[in-house]
Amino acid sequence: MKKIKRLGMPFQAGIIDVGAHSVRLDIFEISKKNGIVLLESLSRTVNLGFDVFRHGQVSPETLSRLTSMLCDFSNKLAEYRITFCRVVATSAIREAFNRDLVINRIRNDAGLELEILETPEEIRITYLAMREALRRRFDFGTLSGIGLMVGTGSLQIFYFAHGLMRFCEEIPLGTTRLFDAFGRSAVSIEQVIETLRSQDIGQRLAECVGRQAEEPVALIALGASVRVLAGIIRGAVEEFDENECVSIDPDAVAPATRRLIDTTPDTLSAEFKLPEEVASSVRACAGIISYFLDEFHFERFLCLGTTTRTALISDLVRRSVEANAPDPFYNDLLGVCDAIGRKYGFDPVHASQVAALCLKFLEKLKRTFDFVPNAPLLLEAAARLHDIGRFVDTRQHHKHTYYLVSNMQLPGISTAEQRVVATICRYHRKALPRESHPEYTALSAEDKVTTLKLAAILRVADALDCSRRKRFDKMKLVLRGHTMTVVVPESGDFRSERLSLEWKGGLFNQVFGLDLKIEEAPLLI
DSSP states (O other): OOOOOOOOSSEEEEEEEEOSSEEEEEEEEEETTTEEEEEEEEEEEOOHHHHHHHHSSOOHHHHHHHHHHHHHHHHHHHHTTOOOEEEEEOHHHHHOTTHHHHHHHHHHHHOOOEEEOOHHHHHHHHHHHHHHHHHTTSOGGGOOEEEEEEOSSOEEEEEEETTEEEEEEEESOOSSHHHHHHOGGGOOHHHHHHHHHTTOHHHHHHHHHOOOTTSEEEEEEESHHHHHHHHHHHTOOOOOOTTOEEEEOHHHHHHHHHHHHTSOHHHHHHHHTOOHHHHHHHHHHHHHHHHHHHHSEEEEEEEEOOOHHHHHHHHHHHHHTTTTSOOTTHHHHHHHHHHHHHHTTOOHHHHHHHHHHHHHHHHHHTTTSOOOTTHHHHHHHHHHHTTGGGGTOSTTHHHHHHHHHHTSOOTTSOHHHHHHHHHHHHTSSSSOOOTTOHHHHTSOHHHHHHHHHHHHHHHHHHHHTTTSSOTTTTOEEEEETTEEEEEESSOSOOHHHHHHHHHHOHHHHHHHOOEEEEEEOOOOO
């Protein structure tokens, strides 16, 4: 996760969103008295999606236009004397082969530092903005639903229940992506729907969270084309307020989407006075919405005015003004981990127990040793996922877990952090990290240290729960000199745990210089 410096109140800042088909600058002021106030907004059109989705990279001509636009935006920021601006790029530049060149040119020409908003981070900020908007109107803890962020270059899908995200996915299927890649005459809306159908969203939800298609849920949709679609259904295409939440009867949405799919862009453009490219996007959006209406049973359809800009601003406020507050996405990531574990047949009791033991060790060690700020999240995610490789094969399940974790979508942590989680899982048993292991050598020096520390803790916690009987629920950790004693408030046969600790405790001793032993003694807890 990108670090943002803490800003005093009130302050002015800027957000530049480099999307697949447009670039937008928003300058705003945040104060305790007035909240978030938009001061000025500028938007320019540039078709990065056509270049990237068809040719794999941003062309020199398009890059020149982009840097020219950003130079103008940089001058506007200077007029306001803005000292902080977050410049982010989403699906198009994220997938561009020459993304590093784009970043370099923008830095040199416009003096702006472009940040690639990786998929896990984009999902996190979008989901949190959606949740914040829904909480203003509903009891989110009792609401179950499927959320869609329909962009021009990608489609983000969330499933949430009981107040937590349980499933997320980004699909490379936006409202214009296939048209950019293959041409409008070569792709029909039916092909867009068929591409989405091939993703088996319903089946994967059933595997991860046990959700059946006939269970009633809410469908929550966000995105510019969604807002236009909602306006057409309501009979008036008008600007959405960013705090607006429109509820539409799903029975009214289905025939409306079918009519839009069956209407040509020219006719839609003339009837609703829309630019032809917007009309085309709305038809594709209608196709996407119709797929979900056909696939699932929705009791309500909600359209939110939340935009990527508002999501980025809200994220900026959380991470600068509310820097010391708990991570609002922490439990959602763990909810996704548990759903993934369910898909791969993990033991939820063992995973939860190992995670709890890991956090107890980490809390004790933090008094003496330094850890990265998000160590609890990385360690707990690894603890919950460490055994999913058993789905493939028990004998080498630590290696299979590494592969699975490396290649799944984990929202809310960066790609580098995901590699750390995967590598921690890789070393929860068997061989210790070595420079001859490619998965370990691929890490940065700092990430290697983090992996060593957290893998050492995970190995010990897994050893203590080797019996799967939760025998160390009420343990107390006592650190004296070079020995950490695990004090257990009961008597019994702990030969298995002691043997397992002997096998797995070597890395703990190497990393922290501490010997481990189990001691049975009454505790006043």
